[in-house]
Amino acid sequence: MASIQTGWLLLLCLGHISAIQLDHEQLLNRVHIHHSRELTDSAAMTGSAAVESPQIQWGTNESHIEVQLIYPTTGWMALGLTPNGGMDQSDVLFGYLDDKTGKLVVQDRFNNYKPGSPVDLTLDEQQDWTAVSGSQNATHTTIRAVRALRTCDFVDRPFVHGFMKVIFSYHSSDPASETGPILKHTQRGSGLINFLERGASLVPKEPIVAHLNFTMDDFRVPGQKTSEFHCRLLRVPKYDRKMHAVLQTPVVDPRAIDLLHHIVIMGCKSGIQIANASVANGDPFACGPEDYTNVMAECYEVAAIWAVGGKDTNYPANAGFPVTPEMEGRYYMLQVHYNNPQRKRPLDSSGISFSLTDQLRDQDVGTMMMGSTNLNELFLIPPGVDQFTMRAQCSDLCTDTVS
Numbered sequence: 001m002a003s004i005q006t007g008w009l010l011l012l013c014l015g016h017i018s019a020i021q022l023d024h025e026q027l028l029n030r031v032h033i034h035h036s037r038e039l040t041d042s043a044a045m046t047g048s049a050a051v052e053s054p055q056i057q058w059g060t061n062e063s064h065i066e067v068q069l070i071y072p073t074t075g076w077m078a079l080g081l082t083p084n085g086g087m088d089q090s091d092v093l094f095g096y097l098d099d100k101t102g103k104l105v106v107q108d109r110f111n112n113y114k115p116g117s118p119v120d121l122t123l124d125e126q127q128d129w130t131a132v133s134g135s136q137n138a139t140h141t142t143i144r145a146v147r148a149l150r151t152c153d154f155v156d157r158p159f160v161h162g163f164m165k166v167i168f169s170y171h172s173s174d175p176a177s178e179t180g181p182i183l184k185h186t187q188r189g190s191g192l193i194n195f196l197e198r199g200a201s202l203v204p205k206e207p208i209v210a211h212l213n214f215t216m217d218d219f220r221v222p223g224q225k226t227s228e229f230h231c232r233l234l235r236v237p238k239y240d241r242k243m244h245a246v247l248q249t250p251v252v253d254p255r256a257i258d259l260l261h262h263i264v265i266m267g268c269k270s271g272i273q274i275a276n277a278s279v280a281n282g283d284p285f286a287c288g289p290e291d292y293t294n295v296m297a298e299c300y301e302v303a304a305i306w307a308v309g310g311k312d313t314n315y316p317a318n319a320g321f322p323v324t325p326e327m328e329g330r331y332y333m334l335q336v337h338y339n340n341p342q343r344k345r346p347l348d349s350s351g352i353s354f355s356l357t358d359q360l361r362d363q364d365v366g367t368m369m370m371g372s373t374n375l376n377e378l379f380l381i382p383p384g385v386d387q388f389t390m391r392a393q394c395s396d397l398c399t400d401t402v403s
Contacts, residue, residue, distance in 0.1 A: 020059045020066040020146065054168050060149070060196060065159050066132065067093070068144040074099070074136055076182065077143065077170040078121075080111060081157040082190065083251040084213045084353045087111050090167055091157040092121060093129050094182075095143045096174045097136045104134035105178055106145045110155040121182050126153040149196075154254060161196045162311035165211075165249055165353070204246040204314075206357035212236070212323060214265050214304075214334045215251050215351025219284050221259065221338055223345040228338045231287035233268070233279055233295065236327045244320025244361050245354035248313040250306040256348035261308065261337040265352050267301035267367075268331035287335055299333035301367055304352045319363035323356060368402070 055070040056079065071077040074097075080090035088111065095106040108124040128151045132144040150158040169188035175181070190211070214234050222228065252260060272295070274280035279295060287296055303321070304313070315321060334351055381388050 020061050020064060054170070056193070058195060060159075064146055064148050065195060066144065066146040068142060069093075069095075070140060070142045071168075071170050072140055073170040073172055073187075074139070074141055075171040075173040076175055077141060078109075078168065078185075080167040080169075081159075082165045082167050083157075083253065083349070084165065084211065084215060084249075084351075086190075086211070086213075087167060087188075089253070089349065091155065093145060093147075094121060095131070095134070095145065097134050097141055097143070099174055104131050104143070106131035106134075106143065107178070108147075108153075108156070123179065124153060124155060126151070126156075128153055128156055157254065159195050163194050163247065163249065165190060166193050204355065204357065205317075206244075206246060206359040206361075208246075208355045209358050210239075210243065210356040212245065212354040212356055213251065213351065214332055215353070216253075216284065216334070216336060216348050217282075218347045218349055220347055221256060221340065221345055223340060223343040226339075226341045226343065227261075227288070228340055229286065229288035229291070230284050230336055230338070231296070232282055232284045232334045233274065233299075233331050234282055234334060236323065236330045236332065238328045239323060239325055241358060242322060242324045242360065243356040243358050244315075244364075245323055245356050246315050246320045246361070247355040248304045248306075249353045249355065250310060250312070251349070251351045251353050253348045253350045255346045256338070256350060259338040259340050259344060259346065259348075260350055261339040263304075263306045263337075263350060263352055264302065264335045265304040266299045266333045266335065267303050268295075268299035268333060270330065272298045272331055274331075287333075295333065299331065300369075302369060303332065303367065304354070306352055315361075315365055316363075318361055319365045320357070320361045321354065321365045323354070 054072065054077075057068040057070070059066050067079070069077055069079055076094065076096040078092050078094045080087070080092040082090040090111040092109040092111055093106070094109045095104070097104055106129050108127045108129045109121040110124055112120045112122060129145045129147045132146055134141070134143045136142070167188065167190045169185035171183050171186050173183060175183070190208070214232075216230075216232060219230065219232075221230075250263065274295065276285075279285050285291075285293075285295075287293070336348070336350060338348075
């Protein structure tokens with residue numbers, strides 16, 4: 001058995017010293033497993049008891065987070081913060097216990113993933129994870145490390161309040177060297193973790209089996225106006241059974257985070273005709289008030305909304321947003337509003353992700369919109385007032401249909 005122990009890590013936080021206790025834990029078993037063999041449930045590891053599922057323990061103070069990973073492998077292991085449940089643009093804690101030297105290796109990496117390309121876990125120029133301890137037996141490796149909740153590294157994702165999407169992966173062998181190529185994982189998966197709050201009961205109890213993502217795809221913000229609206233039509237993929245979306249997660253691209261004002265996902269009418277082939281194929285198009293098109297007129301059923309300061313949206317415990325085989329090919333419109341006074345031109349892949357489960361809840365979630373839709377003429381706030389009330393009316397032709 002190999003073991004390295006550096007003891008308690010004492011952190012200097014705003015002039016005082018504190019030790020971080022690991023007071024949270026979660027098995028990475030309620031996840032989307034990207035492998036033919038399902039990882040099984042297991043109790044937390046105590047003493048020499050075996051754990052079949054990867055396990056993470058963590059604790060936080062005002063400025064730092066300390067995590068301990070317990071994975072069923074004797075090779076390399078990784079935990080990533082991901083914007084959309086996938087590998088691309090994920091911020092990764094990577095580590096292993098070198099079989100040859102016994103050295104504990106903990107690294108800060110970033111994943112630029114493209115389908116069909118080799119794994120590109122780039123070593124960060126600024127290493128923000130610090131090793132605390134590591135050990136290994138015949139079946140499992142344990143690695144403990146600490147990092148600031150928010151770093152000064154633009155490729156690091158901050159630990160924030162609310163549920164964060166994480167990915168995990170591991171391999172049965174160590175890399176050949178600390179800077180050499182990394183063999184493709186033998187197991188990987190994704191899940192949801194609330195690192196900074198104790199509201200673990202809000203985590204969906206059902207297993208997350210897929211993610212439905214409506215996002216931009218490296219869209220170059222034109223930067224021609226100080227306020228820009230851009231949209232993209234995306235189709236619902238094929239699903240072989242009905243599922244429920246139980247959680248909405250904002251996908252905020254750090255490259256454009258200072259421009260994002262709000263994001264809206266709107267369902268389009270069935271059978272909508274898209275004359276522009278580029279738009280029909282998912283290319284972004286301008287969709288501000290001055291760019292009104294028939295597409296915008298046919299896509300108005302709000303499915304999700306995010307604005308600055310917003311967090312994840314949890315559906316009621318007994319209900320989920322239905323995603324069915326019959327919805328295959330249905331268009332949804334992603335709208336992103338960029339507040340861009342400096343006319344910057346970053347790339348952006350922001351949007352909203354839905355977490356899906358095949359363990360259906362009792363009720364389907366629906367959408368009802370009431371009030372005025374002509375905001376350009378009616379939503380005018382007089383200058384110099386401390387309070388302003390806007391009123392709208394719905395006729396009985398609308399309310400009579402509500403049962």
